[in-house]
Amino acid sequence: MSDPRYSVTGSNYALTAKQAELVELVEELGPAFAGRAARYDQEASFPFENYADLRKAGLLGLCVPEKFGGRGADLKTYSIVSATLGKYCGATALTFNMHACSTLWPGLLADDLEMTPEQRAEHEKHRELHFKRVVEDGAVYAQPFSEGSAAAAGKAPFGTLATKVDGGWVINGKKIFASLSGAADYYGVLCTEDKPDLSMKDTLYMAVPGKAPGLTVTGDWDPLGMRGTVSRTLLFKDLFVPDDAAMMPRGVYFQAASRWPHMFTTLSPTYMGIAIAAYEFTVKYLRGEVPGTPPVKRRMYPTKQIAVAEMFVKLEQTRALFLRMLEDARVDPPKDARLRAYATQYTIMENANDLCRLAIRTCGGQSMLKSLPLERLYRDSRCGALMLPWTAELCLDRLGRETLYEPGESDT
Numbered sequence: 001m002s003d004p005r006y007s008v009t010g011s012n013y014a015l016t017a018k019q020a021e022l023v024e025l026v027e028e029l030g031p032a033f034a035g036r037a038a039r040y041d042q043e044a045s046f047p048f049e050n051y052a053d054l055r056k057a058g059l060l061g062l063c064v065p066e067k068f069g070g071r072g073a074d075l076k077t078y079s080i081v082s083a084t085l086g087k088y089c090g091a092t093a094l095t096f097n098m099h100a101c102s103t104l105w106p107g108l109l110a111d112d113l114e115m116t117p118e119q120r121a122e123h124e125k126h127r128e129l130h131f132k133r134v135v136e137d138g139a140v141y142a143q144p145f146s147e148g149s150a151a152a153a154g155k156a157p158f159g160t161l162a163t164k165v166d167g168g169w170v171i172n173g174k175k176i177f178a179s180l181s182g183a184a185d186y187y188g189v190l191c192t193e194d195k196p197d198l199s200m201k202d203t204l205y206m207a208v209p210g211k212a213p214g215l216t217v218t219g220d221w222d223p224l225g226m227r228g229t230v231s232r233t234l235l236f237k238d239l240f241v242p243d244d245a246a247m248m249p250r251g252v253y254f255q256a257a258s259r260w261p262h263m264f265t266t267l268s269p270t271y272m273g274i275a276i277a278a279y280e281f282t283v284k285y286l287r288g289e290v291p292g293t294p295p296v297k298r299r300m301y302p303t304k305q306i307a308v309a310e311m312f313v314k315l316e317q318t319r320a321l322f323l324r325m326l327e328d329a330r331v332d333p334p335k336d337a338r339l340r341a342y343a344t345q346y347t348i349m350e351n352a353n354d355l356c357r358l359a360i361r362t363c364g365g366q367s368m369l370k371s372l373p374l375e376r377l378y379r380d381s382r383c384g385a386l387m388l389p390w391t392a393e394l395c396l397d398r399l400g401r402e403t404l405y406e407p408g409e410s411d412t
């Protein structure tokens with residue numbers, strides 16, 4: 001049993017038997033992941049060994065519905081598991097988000113969305129194929145959406161275009177910041193159906209095989225943080241995919257984005273985990289208990305006690321919103337739940353970095369040496385607020401508008 005002081009939910013939080021089992025499984029894998037994190041960070045290399053462990057533990061199918069052989073985790077279960085992973089290796093948790101959501105969205109989320117009987121039947125056939133790859137073959141999916149335009153912010157059609165041809169689609173375009181680049185077996189690419197008038201309603205979500213002719217991984221990768229995500233650029237040149245590459249029927253991704261807003265909160269659990277790790281490190285460091293450091297105690301200084309108290313308050317505020325948001329997540333949530341989701345995402349992303357900042361200030365110079373995890377946590381935590389479509393800025397943007405205006409209202 002892991003230490004409840006540093007668990008994601010804390011003690012006395014009602015977990016189902018399945019949730020408790022999954023969390024414990026990740027707690028068992030976690031220390032090995034933490035042990036490898038510095039190397040992936042230093043090399044900016046993908047955590048293949050961690051994925052081998054996740055595959056062996058049956059966790060690649062975490063969000064695959066049970067009827068397709070997976071663990072059937074819903075958004076809440078996924079988020080708690082993901083935050084647990086985030087405590088040990090941010091880059092593994094963040095890339096695992098891309099993979100897990102590639103099964104959560106076409107899985108349990110899609111079950112809540114409207115489809116014609118024909119679309120439902122087609123979706124059932126296609127997703128069976130995707131889930132089989134994950135559960136039986138151990139395939140890993142990535143989620144490259146970003147293009148450097150307003151599209152990933154949800155404000156314009158994607159510039160990557162799919163043209164209908166006999167038996168499938170031909171894809172042309174470019175994705176930037178594609179986590180798992182060169183490592184994924186499939187890339188779940190968002191593109192727009194090529195028509196005279198491009199529309200966000202015609203967004204298509206296509207599984208492109210990692211070895212497909214016409215796919216090139218390009219650009220270098222030497223960023224500040226989250227270095228193990230290996231998020232390079234993908235180019236698609238006349239790349240053919242068959243009809244069954246569709247991970248959602250035409251128009252359904254657009255519906256999901258407007259009716260299931262919590263689908264965009266799934267990046268934040270990684271950073272919830274990082275926040276907990278920064279706090280845990282600080283307590284252990286001040287108690288002289290961090291492995292590999294001399295047993296020097298610093299906890300007797302009042303300034304340290306005040307600082308760690310401030311960190312605890314911030315951590316509990318963040319965690320409380322996180323756990324509350326997980327109760328809200330559903331199709332067509334009421335307005336207050338949608339606003340709380342923006343507020344939660346903003347809070348987690350900003351507070352994770354702030355907790356790391358406080359941790360470094362409090363623990364002092366020796367704590368930020370590369371031999372210890374804190375400086376990596378600090379760099380990784382800086383990336384959370386930049387993740388589209390719900391960056392910290394865009395959460396404020398949406399909150400500012402949606403708190404003051406009801407749908408359809410304007411002042412002109």
Ligand SMILES: Cc1cc2nc3c(=O)[nH]c(=O)nc-3n(C[C@H](O)[C@H](O)[C@H](O)COP(=O)(O)OP(=O)(O)OC[C@H]3O[C@@H](n4cnc5c(N)ncnc54)[C@H](O)[C@@H]3O)c2cc1C
Binds near residue numbers: 098146229387397
């Ligand atoms: C470690 C890491 C891993 C990533 N992995 C993935 C991945 O796997 N898949 C993926 O799709 N993306 C991924 N991203 C990309 C990420 O989601 C963003 O798309 C990327 O950081 C945007 O960078 P940019 O400089 O092009 O942003 P820009 O588009 O230039 O935006 C800069 C900022 O301006 C604001 N902004 C953007 N558009 C608008 C608008 N229309 N209105 C108002 N404000 C706006 C936002 O706050 C944004 O942060 C990753 C990013 C990082 C850092």
